[in-house]
Amino acid sequence: xxxxxxxxxxxxxxxxxxxxxxxxxxxxxxxxxxxxxxxxxxxxxxxxxxxxxxxxxxxxxxxxxxxxxxxxxxxxxxxxxxxxxxxxxxxxxxxxxxxxxxxxxxxxxxxxxxxxxxxxxxxxxxxxxxxxxxxxxxxxxxxxxxxxxxxxxxxxxxxxxxxxxxxxxxxxxxxxxxxxxxxxxxxxxxxxxxxxxxxxxxxxxxxxxxxxxxxxxxxxxxxxxxxxxxxxxxxxxxxxxxxxxxxxxxxxxxxxxxxxxxxxxxxxxxxxxxxxxxxxxxxxxxxxxxxxxxxxxxxxxxxxxxxxxxxxxxxxxxxxxxxxxxxxxxxxxxxxxxxxxxxxxxxxxxxxxxxxxxxxxxxxxxxxxxxxxxxxxxxxxxxxxxxxxxxxxxxxxxxxxxxxxxxxxxxxxxxxxxxxxxxxxxxxxxxxxxxxxxxxxxxxxxxxxxxxxxxxxxxxxxxxxxxxxxxxxxxxxxxxxxxxxxx
Amino acid sequence: xxxxxxxxxxxxxxxxxxxxxxxxxxxxxxxxxxxxxxxxxxxxxxxxxxxxxxxxxxxxxxxxxxxxxxxxxxxxxxxxxxxxxxxxxxxxxxxxxxxxxxxxxxxxxxxxxxxxxxxxxxxxxxxxxxxxxxxxxxxxxxxxxxxxxxxxxxxxxxxxxxxxxxxxxxxxxxxxxxxxxxxxxxxxxxxxxxxxxxxxxxxxxxxxxxxxxxxxxxxxxxxxxxxxxxxxxxxxxxxxxxxxxxxxxxxxxxxxxxxxxxxxxxxxxxxxxxxxxxxxxxxxxxxxxxxxxxxxxxxxxxxxxxxxxxxxxxxxxxxxxxxxxxxxxxxxxxxxxxxxxxxxxxxxxxxxxxxxxxxxxxxxxxxxxxxxxxxxxxxxxxxxxxxxxxxxxxxxxxxxxxxxxxxxxxxxxxxxxxxxxxxxxxxxxxxxxxxxxxxxxxxxxxxxxxxxxxxxxxxxxxxxxxxxxxxxxxxxxxxxx
Ligand SMILES: [Zn+2]
Numbered sequence: 001x002x003x004x005x006x007x008x009x010x011x012x013x014x015x016x017x018x019x020x021x022x023x024x025x026x027x028x029x030x031x032x033x034x035x036x037x038x039x040x041x042x043x044x045x046x047x048x049x050x051x052x053x054x055x056x057x058x059x060x061x062x063x064x065x066x067x068x069x070x071x072x073x074x075x076x077x078x079x080x081x082x083x084x085x086x087x088x089x090x091x092x093x094x095x096x097x098x099x100x101x102x103x104x105x106x107x108x109x110x111x112x113x114x115x116x117x118x119x120x121x122x123x124x125x126x127x128x129x130x131x132x133x134x135x136x137x138x139x140x141x142x143x144x145x146x147x148x149x150x151x152x153x154x155x156x157x158x159x160x161x162x163x164x165x166x167x168x169x170x171x172x173x174x175x176x177x178x179x180x181x182x183x184x185x186x187x188x189x190x191x192x193x194x195x196x197x198x199x200x201x202x203x204x205x206x207x208x209x210x211x212x213x214x215x216x217x218x219x220x221x222x223x224x225x226x227x228x229x230x231x232x233x234x235x236x237x238x239x240x241x242x243x244x245x246x247x248x249x250x251x252x253x254x255x256x257x258x259x260x261x262x263x264x265x266x267x268x269x270x271x272x273x274x275x276x277x278x279x280x281x282x283x284x285x286x287x288x289x290x291x292x293x294x295x296x297x298x299x300x301x302x303x304x305x306x307x308x309x310x311x312x313x314x315x316x317x318x319x320x321x322x323x324x325x326x327x328x329x330x331x332x333x334x335x336x337x338x339x340x341x342x343x344x345x346x347x348x349x350x351x352x353x354x355x356x357x358x359x360x361x362x363x364x365x366x367x368x369x370x371x372x373x374x375x376x377x378x379x380x381x382x383x384x385x386x387x388x389x390x391x392x393x394x395x396x397x398x399x400x401x402x403x404x405x406x407x408x409x410x411x412x413x414x415x416x417x418x419x420x421x422x423x424x425x426x427x428x429x430x431x432x433x434x435x436x437x438x439x440x441x442x443x444x445x446x447x448x449x450x451x452x453x454x455x456x457x458x459x460x461x462x463x464x465x466x467x468x469x470x471x472x473x474x475x476x477x478x479x480x481x482x483x484x485x486x487x
Numbered sequence: 488x489x490x491x492x493x494x495x496x497x498x499x500x501x502x503x504x505x506x507x508x509x510x511x512x513x514x515x516x517x518x519x520x521x522x523x524x525x526x527x528x529x530x531x532x533x534x535x536x537x538x539x540x541x542x543x544x545x546x547x548x549x550x551x552x553x554x555x556x557x558x559x560x561x562x563x564x565x566x567x568x569x570x571x572x573x574x575x576x577x578x579x580x581x582x583x584x585x586x587x588x589x590x591x592x593x594x595x596x597x598x599x600x601x602x603x604x605x606x607x608x609x610x611x612x613x614x615x616x617x618x619x620x621x622x623x624x625x626x627x628x629x630x631x632x633x634x635x636x637x638x639x640x641x642x643x644x645x646x647x648x649x650x651x652x653x654x655x656x657x658x659x660x661x662x663x664x665x666x667x668x669x670x671x672x673x674x675x676x677x678x679x680x681x682x683x684x685x686x687x688x689x690x691x692x693x694x695x696x697x698x699x700x701x702x703x704x705x706x707x708x709x710x711x712x713x714x715x716x717x718x719x720x721x722x723x724x725x726x727x728x729x730x731x732x733x734x735x736x737x738x739x740x741x742x743x744x745x746x747x748x749x750x751x752x753x754x755x756x757x758x759x760x761x762x763x764x765x766x767x768x769x770x771x772x773x774x775x776x777x778x779x780x781x782x783x784x785x786x787x788x789x790x791x792x793x794x795x796x797x798x799x800x801x802x803x804x805x806x807x808x809x810x811x812x813x814x815x816x817x818x819x820x821x822x823x824x825x826x827x828x829x830x831x832x833x834x835x836x837x838x839x840x841x842x843x844x845x846x847x848x849x850x851x852x853x854x855x856x857x858x859x860x861x862x863x864x865x866x867x868x869x870x871x872x873x874x875x876x877x878x879x880x881x882x883x884x885x886x887x888x889x890x891x892x893x894x895x896x897x898x899x900x901x902x903x904x905x906x907x908x909x910x911x912x913x914x915x916x917x918x919x920x921x922x923x924x925x926x927x928x929x930x931x932x933x934x935x936x937x938x939x940x941x942x943x944x945x946x947x948x949x950x951x952x953x954x955x956x957x958x959x960x961x962x963x964x965x966x967x968x
Contacts, residue, residue, distance in 0.1 A: 055800045056559075056577060056805075057565070057567070057575070058557075058558075058559040058565075058577065058581060058677065058680045059677070059678075060712060060714070061714070062711065062712065092795075092799060094802060096802075096816070099800060100799065100800045101796065101798075101799020101802060102796050102799060278844050278845045280844055281843075282793075282796070282852060285683075285684035285685035285793055286676075286681075286684050286713075287715075288715060
């Protein structure tokens with residue numbers, strides 16, 4: 001056991017996290033995995049059930065072809081091998097949210113094996129059915145000790161794809177970022193809502209630590225219940241810290257499953273009884289092996305859109321965006337879509353300028369909001385950026401116009417006209433007069449600038465900006481100050 | 488009049504109704520009243536009202552069927568012989584039962600059975616044992632014992648059963664009637680309360696081979712509700728063959744002879760039937776199924792393993808029996824299942840759970856699956872040489888109630904001749920071939936997958952020559968002796 005290495009007490013050792021993720025994704029099919037009930041979210045309890053998903057005696061599962069199609073799309077998006085024949089198994093355990101007493105899942109022959117997304121290798125992707133939802137009434141909030149527990153079978157049988165990575169992640173932040181890439185990828189291919197708060201994306205993490213430089217894996221723990229990106233990073237950080245402290249203190253890490261409580265930031269072990277399962281997997285005799293034919297695989301491939309990682313490469317390559325900016329846009333499909341729509345609306349659009357202004361736009365929207373849902377149209381946005389690039393308005397005025405677009409929508413040119421935000425230039429004489437007034441108003445600063453102290457430029461530029469209500473171009477003001485001071 | 492009606496086989500009754508010579512309602516009422524007065528404990532439920540009239544021109548013309556309890560029937564108790572499902576009325580009907588109703592065979596009654604089809608004597612029913620109409624001190628066989636006894640005693644024109652390791656064929660043999668287990672997948676399993684999913688098959692229990700063919704014709708077919716169901720390559724025909732010229736019958740040494748534990752009286756009857764087959768033109772030759780002696784061992788791993796999972800859904804949460812657990816979930820589970828399941832079911836759940844557990848899976852379940860593959864290969868090799876395999880259906884005739892109920896292994900040996908065909912998924916039929924000490928003896932004919940028509944033809948030819956008369960059992964279905 002890798003944990004044994006902790007026996008030598010050494011407070012100096014630096015530990016490196018080794019993290020793998022297990023992600024459950026609810027597929028956005030019309031019906032459940034093994035019956036014809038429609039998927040639902042938020043409907044009254046037990047209104048989407050049938051003899052099959054209630055586990056009534058004598059019922060048999062029938063595989064949902066759309067779920068298989070989505071599973072293959074996921075596999076292709078992650079570069080996995082699609083098994084020509086995969087097998088469903090029964091995973092046996094008793095729990096009230098599991099009406100048959102077993103979950104139909106895949107075991108030794110999953111639908112998809114191998115693959116890679118970003119820097120992380122994919123171990124496997126398999127299909128299974130979701131459990132029902134338990135509601136516990138009582139102080140504990142858990143089934144043991146609950147006064148009453150109720151089961152809502154609406155969710156039971158929802159198709160799930162379980163995606164398992166190799167332990168290739170080395171920090172909590174990297175795990176969070178990679179999960180974001182995965183979410184974008186799954187959203188882009190349209191197989192899931194991938195909403196962590198609603199539970200359509202759920203992530204468990206396998207975490208171990210090892211001394212930096214070691215290639216041996218330490219004892220891992222499994223972290224559950226990290227139902228937001230923030231909690232995922234918090235939970236992993238807390239666990240890495242906990243394991244490192246144990247090892248530094250010469251104590252072993254125990255292999256266990258931990259529950260992360262985001263309110264306290266604490267990790268508590270699940271009762272050993274709850275995790276000490278022998279699932280007694282065996283091939284599901286009610287289903288024939290799942291055949292993924294070349295036709296099915298081609299049909300799935302034909303439906304794949306450009307994937308976020310490819311899009312980021314295109315933004316960086318063909319459009320010349322800095323790599324990080326390209327990823328920021330491409331890994332949020334809604335931003336990339338808006339960006340591309342704006343680019344298409346500009347005859348000689350400058351991608352780099354547009355991308356920079358995208359960041360400004362995102363800052364002005366609510367956290368995580370889709371700009372397509374705002375009052376700013378891609379065309380108006382593109383026009384605004386072009387006006388700044390052509391120096392028809394100053395950068396500062398551009399920001400003001402953007403604020404107004406976000407607040408009310410409309411046409412940027414009309415806003416500039418209405419608000420009198422057009423750039424003042426030396427050509428029409430106005431700006432030169434304002435600069436002269438600025439020099440006259442603060443002779444000290446003017447003298448310092450003349451003497452070479454460029455810091456004194458600030459108050460002079462500020463004066464001009466104030467007087468022109470930000471319509472003057474900063475570079476132009478600079479030029480005129482130098483010109484009038486003769487430097 | 489009613490004696491005259493009783494003389495009619497189901498197929499003859501169908502013909503008479505279609506010819507306008509018989510009123511379907513009269514026939515239904517005859518059997519309904521006989522079933523209601525059942526002295527054999529063959530039924531767990533009998534229709535109280537006349538059936539809804541069969542649609543005009545329906546091929547089965549309204550001749551009603553008794554249906555093994557484990558077939559789900561909407562609004563009608565479907566308890567699979569178990570206390571845990573006492574009073575359970577499903578909200579839907581099994582595909583096979585629905586198909587028969589549509590073809591004009593309405594539901595007459597639900598028949599008693601071993602709990603969850605686990606047993607060979609019907610003594611494992613939570614609703615009491617079924618008595619054999621030939622001798623009420625004896626068992627009817629199992630697990631479809633109620634169906635077999637009902638048909639043999641003239642309490643039902645025909646019946647549905649299920650066969651997992653011999654549960655149609657062995658009770659048919661014990662009760663002197665015909666029982667057919669079709670090719671695995673021929674009949675939909677949707678709505679059959681599962682015992683062992685990879686082995687369970689529905690099939691007919693009937694007075695004669697023609698009735699079996701007629702009922703089967705309306706049971707088979709691919710069902711989108713059952714992924715393992717299949718379309719047969721051809722429609723089931725009514726048999727008509729008069730001889731067995733050119734038919735090669737193989738007698739597997741492993742499943743015949745006293746070394747295989749076959750009772751001498753059974754063997755004598757079996758050999759006399761083989762002589763009849765030869766007289767009809769068949770060749771009878773020895774053949775070999777080298778792995779058949781391991782079939783029972785493999786079966787008693789695979790079937791309990793699947794059953795251990797299939798029966799997990801009876802947990803007291805949603806339907807069926809629930810015994811309160813003093814606010815503790817695990818206590819509720821264990822009390823419910825302890826009180827709801829009988830001893831044999833518990834034994835098999837434990838066997839199956841053990842066989843699948845971590846560290847034992849490959850040694851038990853894995854090995855059993857490999858044996859199963861070998862057995863299938865044995866049959867394939869044998870069918871390269873012969874058309875059908877013939878064996879006694881069961882090693883003994885019907886035994887006395889209680890004779891084996893405390894010796895599970897002796898009980899399991901009842902299925903020694905029928906289990907290999909179940910593991911191979913091939914069709915097999917049991918027909919009565921004579922009496923031994925006044926009790927019926929069954930002869931089993933097995934053919935390759937999807938050979939139902941040829942099998943029925945051969946069984947029919949032999950049946951005509953053997954001219955077995957089972958009418959003496961009708962008295963056993965009369966008022967208590
Ligand atoms: Zn359903």
